[in-house]
Amino acid sequence: MSFKDLVDADRRLVILDLLLQDNGHGNERVLEAGLAQLGHRVGLERASVRAHLKHLETTGCVTIDMFRDTIMVASITERGVKVAKGYITVDGVAQPTPGS
Numbered sequence: 001m002s003f004k005d006l007v008d009a010d011r012r013l014v015i016l017d018l019l020l021q022d023n024g025h026g027n028e029r030v031l032e033a034g035l036a037q038l039g040h041r042v043g044l045e046r047a048s049v050r051a052h053l054k055h056l057e058t059t060g061c062v063t064i065d066m067f068r069d070t071i072m073v074a075s076i077t078e079r080g081v082k083v084a085k086g087y088i089t090v091d092g093v094a095q096p097t098p099g100s
Contacts, residue, residue: 009094011040012052016061016084016093019076028053028072056080059090 018034019026026034032049053074056062061080065073082088086096 009092011035012056012092013094014038015052016076016080019074020084024076026074055092
């Protein structure tokens, strides 16, 4: 696994954690700001946040709705909650560290 793959997997886990903190829902702008605040600044663009959300949707961890056809709004699924809490694993999403 390359360093980029590790960073991408961690970003996806962080997105799931941020959704949990925001009652299960969040828009791409808030998620981008949250990622930046948590140290994921390098190479972070709205397009990469969207790509991570689409990956999470493909794996069944989130559902995505469009607000006014311009802003992605993600909702965490039951599967996404299990991944965020470390109960199950999904390819391309990091596992939480014990005790986090």
